[in-house]
Amino acid sequence: MSLRKKFFSNPFVLTIIAIVLGFCVASLILLAAGYPPIESIRTLVESMVGRPKDISSVIIRSTPIIFTGLGVAFAIKTGLFNIGAEGQYVMGCVVATMVGSMLDFPKPVAILMVVISAMLVSSLYAGFVGLLKARLGIHEVISGIMLNWISLYFSNWICGLDFFHKPGTIGMYPVNPCTYTMILPAWKRSEAGAAFMEQYPILKETLGRTDVNAGFIVAVIAAFMISHLLNRTRKGYELRAVGQNIHAARFAGINVNKSIVHAMMISGALCGLGAAFYITGQSPHTVATLSAFENVGFNGLSVAFIAFSSPIGCLFAGLLFGGLLYGGAGLQSKVGAPTEIINIVIGVIVFFCALSYLIPRFVERRDAARLNKKRKKQAQKAMKKGGAHVN
Amino acid sequence: MSININSDTVLLLLGITLMYSTPMVFAAQGSVISEVSGVVNIGIEGMMTIGAFTGAAVGYFSGSPWLGFICAGLAGAVFGLIHAFASVTCKADQTVCGIAMNLIGPGFALFLSRVFFDGATQTHPVTNKIPKLFGSSGLEGSLNNLNVDMTTVLALILTIIMIWIFYGTTWGLHLRAVGEHPAAADTLGINVYKVRYICVTISGLLAGLGGAAMTLAIVPQFMPTAISGQGFIAIAAVIFGKWTPHGGYLACLLFGFAQALTVVLGGGSFTVPSEILAMLPYVLTIIILILFVGRASAPKANGVPYNKGSRV
Numbered sequence A: 001m002s003l004r005k006k007f008f009s010n011p012f013v014l015t016i017i018a019i020v021l022g023f024c025v026a027s028l029i030l031l032a033a034g035y036p037p038i039e040s041i042r043t044l045v046e047s048m049v050g051r052p053k054d055i056s057s058v059i060i061r062s063t064p065i066i067f068t069g070l071g072v073a074f075a076i077k078t079g080l081f082n083i084g085a086e087g088q089y090v091m092g093c094v095v096a097t098m099v100g101s102m103l104d105f106p107k108p109v110a111i112l113m114v115v116i117s118a119m120l121v122s123s124l125y126a127g128f129v130g131l132l133k134a135r136l137g138i139h140e141v142i143s144g145i146m147l148n149w150i151s152l153y154f155s156n157w158i159c160g161l162d163f164f165h166k167p168g169t170i171g172m173y174p175v176n177p178c179t180y181t182m183i184l185p186a187w188k189r190s191e192a193g194a195a196f197m198e199q200y201p202i203l204k205e206t207l208g209r210t211d212v213n214a215g216f217i218v219a220v221i222a223a224f225m226i227s228h229l230l231n232r233t234r235k236g237y238e239l240r241a242v243g244q245n246i247h248a249a250r251f252a253g254i255n256v257n258k259s260i261v262h263a264m265m266i267s268g269a270l271c272g273l274g275a276a277f278y279i280t281g282q283s284p285h286t287v288a289t290l291s292a293f294e295n296v297g298f299n300g301l302s303v304a305f306i307a308f309s310s311p312i313g314c315l316f317a318g319l320l321f322g323g324l325l326y327g328g329a330g331l332q333s334k335v336g337a338p339t340e341i342i343n344i345v346i347g348v349i350v351f352f353c354a355l356s357y358l359i360p361r362f363v364e365r366r367d368a369a370r371l372n373k374k375r376k377k378q379a380q381k382a383m384k385k386g387g388a389h390v391n
Numbered sequence B: 001m002s003i004n005i006n007s008d009t010v011l012l013l014l015g016i017t018l019m020y021s022t023p024m025v026f027a028a029q030g031s032v033i034s035e036v037s038g039v040v041n042i043g044i045e046g047m048m049t050i051g052a053f054t055g056a057a058v059g060y061f062s063g064s065p066w067l068g069f070i071c072a073g074l075a076g077a078v079f080g081l082i083h084a085f086a087s088v089t090c091k092a093d094q095t096v097c098g099i100a101m102n103l104i105g106p107g108f109a110l111f112l113s114r115v116f117f118d119g120a121t122q123t124h125p126v127t128n129k130i131p132k133l134f135g136s137s138g139l140e141g142s143l144n145n146l147n148v149d150m151t152t153v154l155a156l157i158l159t160i161i162m163i164w165i166f167y168g169t170t171w172g173l174h175l176r177a178v179g180e181h182p183a184a185a186d187t188l189g190i191n192v193y194k195v196r197y198i199c200v201t202i203s204g205l206l207a208g209l210g211g212a213a214m215t216l217a218i219v220p221q222f223m224p225t226a227i228s229g230q231g232f233i234a235i236a237a238v239i240f241g242k243w244t245p246h247g248g249y250l251a252c253l254l255f256g257f258a259q260a261l262t263v264v265l266g267g268g269s270f271t272v273p274s275e276i277l278a279m280l281p282y283v284l285t286i287i288i289l290i291l292f293v294g295r296a297s298a299p300k301a302n303g304v305p306y307n308k309g310s311r312v
Helices: A003-009 A011-032 A037-049 A052-077 A085-102 A107-136 A140-160 A185-189 A191-199 A201-208 A215-232 A234-244 A246-251 A256-281 A296-306 A311-334 A341-355 A358-390 B007-036 B044-062 B065-089 B094-116 B141-146 B150-168 B170-180 B182-187 B192-218 B230-240 B245-267 B274-293
Strands: none
Touching (some): A003 A011, A011 A341, A052 A085, A052 A215, A085 A107, A107 A140, A107 B274, A140 B274, A185 A191, A256 A296, A296 A341, A296 B094, B007 B065, B007 B141, B007 B170, B007 B192, B007 B245, B044 B065, B065 B094, B170 B182, B170 B192, B192 B230, B230 B245
């Protein structure tokens, strides 16, 4: 493999190419619609990373989609298409809020209980999809879609129950402060905290103004753990084997049915983990009645695709996605370009990610053509030389 | 429970069933033709959304619902063509590409809506909706529930045409062969790429029509929630109907019926909360899948790009 082909086979390089192409297409569309493309993109990037507060907000915004992206990516590695991530995330949010609003324990215990209950319910919800596939051969996409809708209405039903419904709102009672996973929530509101942050403007902008929480750190740890599980453990090997070739895996003595259920459960648990940290770490710390999906799970699909299903890649893809979603609002208010251009950008990036495997082939073909040309020239030269010699 | 089951209720149920299922039937036929030819098209939802917008926008500006309907099909076909290019010529991952369509389709629809309708994400209502079967005067009494939209009739005709193409024509045989065993079809002189291109483009066209059947017949305008899940349900209906045009049609009817049941039951003094009722169609689908469908039998080459000359 030539060095150049190696370079263009690197998933990271391919993603960058897809991102550049995504912005190119978006620029053309903006231009056609009569908006200044360069200024729009500059505004978009500025609203993403312009101030420390923006960077902090982007990280917070990205955290849930990194988790759902991880869940989807894990499922893809094991040969499953977890389109039900949305429903698993919604279930996680509801359960986290239900449990969190009732608990009154010391902090670490309370957080642990919320996280475990959300993960448990989400993983069971996903495990049901796996069970249907393993036992009855029901495609995970169709049961996943159905369960997404069921979770939406379940969430709304819980929201409306007297026991959980907070009067005067469209949502549930928020979780108790003992479950909060923000970093130093009480301290930063205290006088000492305010005085300390006054000395460090960056701290005041980020920690003081946004819900900085532990979710992102947990997401990073989870990404590395999932990467380790997939690539360095026997279980991960088995799961990947089932994903690569189900018949070969069965022949090798792997319990295929169990693997499918386990893979789905882990994928669901990651979505539930994301939900728990969203509810405990970000205002309004509760679930509201939904009229449509909030797309956290569906966006996880795009994150996983942009990351080429690499768990570590999901961290970056999630940050990009969260950043674009966050910056899109700034784009509309400052340039007036519709914020939906963001969806087009992300869609085009995903599209080119799907096509990106063509690039190494293209490079290889060009390299081969060049080499051919060079050889021909050399041969011609040699012939001429040879001819001269004869003369 | 205070529901009297009489002819009025039955006619009401039937009318709502047909109304709800129509956009899904178009989309399901689009999904079936693509999947049977061997290309997974999970982007149906996005193609429906772009069709829904185009239909409503053209219908509003031109005043002709039929022109809007046709343009919606063409807009969907453009997206179908892009999907065909990616998945047939470029042999890209069809699922990823479909998800991209689901992002680009609604993104485009809302973007264009904001451009053409002063920053609003919904279009103005069209002046003329697609006419009803028995005209605007309709039928007498509860029989008027059967005065369905013309699109509902078109959906039925489309299904019959699809069945005829699939099982009554040589081209239908080619199409199924391409989805089952493209290499064998190729050796018989069938142009696999051409068949797939045509099928995926038609798939987009039908999805676009389905979207317009929503925004030109059921509701008179496009809004962000006009297409919310119908495309995905249509894909589920195709799997449910075991990848046949008639199976897909019946699955859509069943799904429409479950939704109609929700509407009719919700209207009475029924003690079950409306949210639990709203789950009914989806729960019912899962139960039926568990009880009756069993192992799905997808076309063998579904989702696998074909490389000419490759050994299977």
